[in-house]
Amino acid sequence: MLPIAHGYKHQVGIGQEDFSGGDYEICLSPTDQVLCDTRANTCGNNFRSLAEQKQVTDSARAEMAAQFNYTPLIWETPHYAGNQDTYRAAAESGFQFFTESDTMLYPNKFGYLNLAQGLIMNIPETAFDFQDNPTLIALMEPIKKDNILPRLVRLNAPYYTFYHNTNFEQYKSLVNVINKARTYDLWYPSVEEFGLFWKSRDQASVSADVDPFLKKITAGVNNVFEGLTLTFRLPDGASPGTVVINGSPAGSINKMVGGVPLVYVVLPAGTAAVVEVNYK
Numbered sequence: 216m217l218p219i220a221h222g223y224k225h226q227v228g229i230g231q232e233d234f235s236g237g238d239y240e241i242c243l244s245p246t247d248q249v250l251c252d253t254r255a256n257t258c259g260n261n262f263r264s265l266a267e268q269k270q271v272t273d274s275a276r277a278e279m280a281a282q283f284n285y286t287p288l289i290w291e292t293p294h295y296a297g298n299q300d301t302y303r304a305a306a307e308s309g310f311q312f313f314t315e316s317d318t319m320l321y322p323n324k325f326g327y328l329n330l331a332q333g334l335i336m337n338i339p340e341t342a343f344d345f346q347d348n349p350t351l352i353a354l355m356e357p358i359k360k361d362n363i364l365p366r367l368v369r370l371n372a373p374y375y376t377f378y379h380n381t382n383f384e385q386y387k388s389l390v391n392v393i394n395k396a397r398t399y400d401l402w403y404p405s406v407e408e409f410g411l412f413w414k415s416r417d418q419a420s421v422s423a424d425v426d427p428f429l430k431k432i433t434a435g436v437n438n439v440f441e442g443l444t445l446t447f448r449l450p451d452g453a454s455p456g457t458v459v460i461n462g463s464p465a466g467s468i469n470k471m472v473g474g475v476p477l478v479y480v481v482l483p484a485g486t487a488a489v490v491e492v493n494y495k
């Protein structure tokens with residue numbers, strides 16, 4: 216399990232039963248009592264300056280390094296109540312990712328291609344929040360365990376939820392869902408590892424060429440990393456032949472999906488690769 220930075224004061228946990236999460240650090244509400252939520256439009260444009268926001272993101276990162284001897288890569292804005300400067304501040308503090316609820320699914324509203332301000336990548340909370348009301352917990356827990364969890368697994372998306380430790384029922388419900396995930400060994404990769412994979416994948420580039428006479432598809436790949444997988448779509452009616460990576464014979468996984476022949480090639484670590492897929 217890896218920590219996510221969720222504000223500086225916001226997550227201190229000095230309240231009753233160690234519950235925090237009541238305050239807004241980035242968004243300035245007219246009074247501390249007014250709910251300040253960008254989605255409910257109660258915040259307006261009442262945000263702290265970039266420099267003040269960076270003090271919050273810097274402090275959060277330094278505090279976690281001091282407390283846990285671990286420097287987190289993921290930032291989550293308290294109540295998601297931030298603006299463009301929040302992503303800039305988090306990136307300048309050294310965070311590589313931010314996370315927001317699935318109601319702000321990527322592309323993020325302040326970004327393009329899933330990078331807010333072109334700087335920092337969103338890892339959405341695909342499974343969103345945990346209820347704190349026991350009636351809602353009883354209603355939602357079976358849905359989370361039996362429907363949402365398997366669907367996200369089929370999508371190769373993480374089952375990623377977020378909650379403040381509000382009460383014991385909520386805690387027990389989270390443990391039930393975690394135990395269900397353990398049954399199927401779904402604990403890996405961590406959210407950070409998942410993010411780092413997507414970052415590496417974004418940096419990889421592929422150029423491809425087809426020679427219909429030699430019946431060969433050639434792909435040149437830059438910024439290769441171990442485990443990067445290429446999918447080759449063969450011409451209709453073709454069947455897979457040999458695969459060669461950097462001049463050496465290699466394996467592949469071949470599948471027919473909806474009548475389309477596909478060849479999956481998993482690359483070894485390296486900086487560049489030339490992959491040849493022959494077909495018949």
Ligand SMILES: [Zn+2]
Nearest residue numbers: 236293294379
């Ligand atoms: Zn919070």
